[in-house]
Amino acid sequence: MTPLDLSARSSQLTAELADQIDDALADDDFEDGPDEVVDDAAASDTAPRMGRKRDHTRDADILAAALDVLSEEGYDGMTVDMVATRARAGKATLYRRWPSKAELVIDAVACLKKTDASAPLPDTGTLRGDLIALIKPHSIEDGEKKLQIMAGIASMLSRSPELADVARAAMVEPRAAINRQLFRRAVERGEISADHDFELLSLLSPSVVTYRTLMLRKPVDREFLISLIDEVVLPALGIPRA
Amino acid sequence: MTPLDLSARSSQLTAELADQIDDALADDDFEDGPDEVVDDAAASDTAPRMGRKRDHTRDADILAAALDVLSEEGYDGMTVDMVATRARAGKATLYRRWPSKAELVIDAVACLKKTDASAPLPDTGTLRGDLIALIKPHSIEDGEKKLQIMAGIASMLSRSPELADVARAAMVEPRAAINRQLFRRAVERGEISADHDFELLSLLSPSVVTYRTLMLRKPVDREFLISLIDEVVLPALGIPRA
DNA sequence: TATATACGACACTCACCAGTTCCGGATATT
DNA sequence: AATATCCGGAACTGGTGAGTGTCGTATATA
Incomplete structure (x- = not known):
C-alpha cells in the first residue's frame, strides 16, 4: 500500500x-561497454546468443x-x-x-x-518586460522543487566538490545565464549602461528567491518577484522606479 | 587521542x-524543578541532605x-x-x-x-559609512560559521517548523534588524526616501551573501561586500553610484 | 568528615540503511 | 520454441547511531 x-x-x-x-x-556516460563484448576467448562453438540488453x-x-x-x-x-x-x-x-x-x-x-533548456528567451523590447515575462507559474513551481533539492543537498556541498559543481551547473548557472543574456541585450539596445557588475546582478534574484524560500519559508509569488524587479534589480541598473 | x-x-x-x-x-528553561523538590512525603526522619546540584x-x-x-x-x-x-x-x-x-x-x-547582540550600531553620519562600518573581519568570520550551520540544518527546516522559527530568529532576524535600523535613520536624516520596501531591502545583503557562500562556494570578502553596497543596495535606495 | 547526588565513561539494545545476493518470471534474440 | 540475460522483489549482512542503564568517582552540601 x-x-x-x-x-x-x-x-x-x-x-x-x-x-x-x-x-x-x-x-x-552509461553503456559501460563490457555488456556487449562478444570476442570472449572462451566462446563456445555455438555463437553466444544474447538474451536482452540492459533496459535503459x-x-x-x-x-x-x-x-x-x-x-x-x-x-x-x-x-x-x-x-x-x-x-x-x-x-x-x-x-x-x-x-x-x-x-x-x-x-x-x-x-x-x-530539463530546462526548453523555454525560449523572451524578447519584449524592454528589460522590464523581459524580466516580467520570465515570471510564469510553471517556472515558479519548477523553481520551488529545485530549491527543495538545494536544501536537501546543502550540507553535502561542502564535503563533495563534485556534487557542488554539478549542482551549480544544473541550478544556478542556467538562471544566471538567462539574466546575463537579458542584460546584455538591454545594453546593446542602449537601455542600460554597460558599466555594471552583471555577474553580481544576474545572481541577485536567484539569491533573494532562494533565501526567501529556504530561510524565511515564505512563498515566492508573482507580486514578490515584480517588486524585486522594480525595487531592486532595475534601480540597481540605473532605471529609476516608476 | x-x-x-x-x-x-x-x-x-x-x-x-x-x-x-x-x-x-x-x-x-532548564532547571526543571523536580531536582530541588524537598517536600517528598517519604522523607525520612533525618532531613534529606542534598549532595550536588546539576552542573549547569x-x-x-x-x-x-x-x-x-x-x-x-x-x-x-x-x-x-x-x-x-x-x-x-x-x-x-x-x-x-x-x-x-x-x-x-x-x-x-x-x-x-x-551571542551577537554585543556590537553597538555604527553611526558614521551616512548610510554608506554605516553599512561599510558593519564589515569587520570578525563579523565575516562569524557569519561564515553561521552559514555553515544554516547549510547543516537547511534540509530540516521544511520538516521542523520549530527549528525553522528558531533559526530565523537567531540568524536572519538580527541581521535584518540592523539593516532596518540603519535605513530608518537614513530616512530620518533625509538621506533616502521613506518610500521603499525596506523589508525586502534589509534582506538583500543577507540573501546574496548566503547564496554566494552556500551555493557558489565563493569567499565573501570586504571587496565583494563593498561592491554589493555600491552596486545594488545604495542604487536601489535611490543613491546613484559614485 | 560524611553523604547524597550528578558526573564521565562505557557497554548495551534496537532500529535503520547501504550495499549484496539470490530467485522466479519476463523478454528479446536466435 | 529455446535460451541467455535482465528485471523486480525480498532476504540478508555489516555497520552505525539514537537512546538507556550501570558503575566507579568527584564534589558540593551538611
Missing part, C-alpha cells in the same frame, strides 16, 4: 520531468524518482529503497547502474540541467 | 562562543560544541557522541538535559541569538 501511496504522490510534475530527462538522455529506458524514471525523494527527504533522509520503490524498480537494478547512493544523486542532480 | 584531537580543533572561536553563551544563559556551568560548552559539530558535519552527520566528546562530557549527561538530539540542536541554534 505504501509503495502505491508513494508513487501516487509523485506528481505529474515528476512524470513530465521523467519525459524530459528521457528526451535528453542520449548523451550520457528506465533510467529517466529512476533519476526522476531520486530527485523527487531528494526534494522531500533531503540527502540523508533519502534511502535507496525509497527511490527504487517510487520508480517501481528493484534496489538491485539501481546498484547495477550506479555504484553508490552518492553517484546516483550526482547523476540525478546533473540531469536537472537537461 | 581522538577526543583530544577533536577538542583541540574546537577553535578559540568556539571557546569565545561558549563564554558568550555562558554570560547570556541566565534566562533559560557546562551547558554553554555543550551547546557550543553542538554548534561546532553542526557546522562541520550537518544535522545528520552530527552524532550525540561527537558533541559529548568535544564538550568533554558524557553522552548520558546530554540526555539528562535534553530529551533528544533534535531538542539539543534547537536549543543550540536558539543560543546563537544571544
Whole structure:
C-alpha cells in the first residue's frame, strides 16, 4: 500500500520531468561497454546468443524518482529503497547502474540541467518586460522543487566538490545565464549602461528567491518577484522606479 | 587521542562562543524543578541532605560544541557522541538535559541569538559609512560559521517548523534588524526616501551573501561586500553610484 | 568528615540503511 | 520454441547511531 501511496504522490510534475530527462538522455556516460563484448576467448562453438540488453529506458524514471525523494527527504533522509520503490524498480537494478547512493544523486542532480533548456528567451523590447515575462507559474513551481533539492543537498556541498559543481551547473548557472543574456541585450539596445557588475546582478534574484524560500519559508509569488524587479534589480541598473 | 584531537580543533572561536553563551544563559528553561523538590512525603526522619546540584556551568560548552559539530558535519552527520566528546562530557549527561538530539540542536541554534547582540550600531553620519562600518573581519568570520550551520540544518527546516522559527530568529532576524535600523535613520536624516520596501531591502545583503557562500562556494570578502553596497543596495535606495 | 547526588565513561539494545545476493518470471534474440 | 540475460522483489549482512542503564568517582552540601 505504501509503495502505491508513494508513487501516487509523485506528481505529474515528476512524470513530465521523467519525459524530459528521457528526451535528453542520449548523451550520457552509461553503456559501460563490457555488456556487449562478444570476442570472449572462451566462446563456445555455438555463437553466444544474447538474451536482452540492459533496459535503459528506465533510467529517466529512476533519476526522476531520486530527485523527487531528494526534494522531500533531503540527502540523508533519502534511502535507496525509497527511490527504487517510487520508480517501481528493484534496489538491485539501481546498484547495477550506479555504484553508490552518492553517484546516483550526482547523476540525478546533473540531469536537472537537461530539463530546462526548453523555454525560449523572451524578447519584449524592454528589460522590464523581459524580466516580467520570465515570471510564469510553471517556472515558479519548477523553481520551488529545485530549491527543495538545494536544501536537501546543502550540507553535502561542502564535503563533495563534485556534487557542488554539478549542482551549480544544473541550478544556478542556467538562471544566471538567462539574466546575463537579458542584460546584455538591454545594453546593446542602449537601455542600460554597460558599466555594471552583471555577474553580481544576474545572481541577485536567484539569491533573494532562494533565501526567501529556504530561510524565511515564505512563498515566492508573482507580486514578490515584480517588486524585486522594480525595487531592486532595475534601480540597481540605473532605471529609476516608476 | 581522538577526543583530544577533536577538542583541540574546537577553535578559540568556539571557546569565545561558549563564554558568550555562558554570560547570556541566565534566562533559560532548564532547571526543571523536580531536582530541588524537598517536600517528598517519604522523607525520612533525618532531613534529606542534598549532595550536588546539576552542573549547569557546562551547558554553554555543550551547546557550543553542538554548534561546532553542526557546522562541520550537518544535522545528520552530527552524532550525540561527537558533541559529548568535544564538550568533554558524557553522552548520558546530554540526555539528562535534553530529551533528544533534535531538542539539543534547537536549543543550540536558539543560543546563537544571544551571542551577537554585543556590537553597538555604527553611526558614521551616512548610510554608506554605516553599512561599510558593519564589515569587520570578525563579523565575516562569524557569519561564515553561521552559514555553515544554516547549510547543516537547511534540509530540516521544511520538516521542523520549530527549528525553522528558531533559526530565523537567531540568524536572519538580527541581521535584518540592523539593516532596518540603519535605513530608518537614513530616512530620518533625509538621506533616502521613506518610500521603499525596506523589508525586502534589509534582506538583500543577507540573501546574496548566503547564496554566494552556500551555493557558489565563493569567499565573501570586504571587496565583494563593498561592491554589493555600491552596486545594488545604495542604487536601489535611490543613491546613484559614485 | 560524611553523604547524597550528578558526573564521565562505557557497554548495551534496537532500529535503520547501504550495499549484496539470490530467485522466479519476463523478454528479446536466435 | 529455446535460451541467455535482465528485471523486480525480498532476504540478508555489516555497520552505525539514537537512546538507556550501570558503575566507579568527584564534589558540593551538611
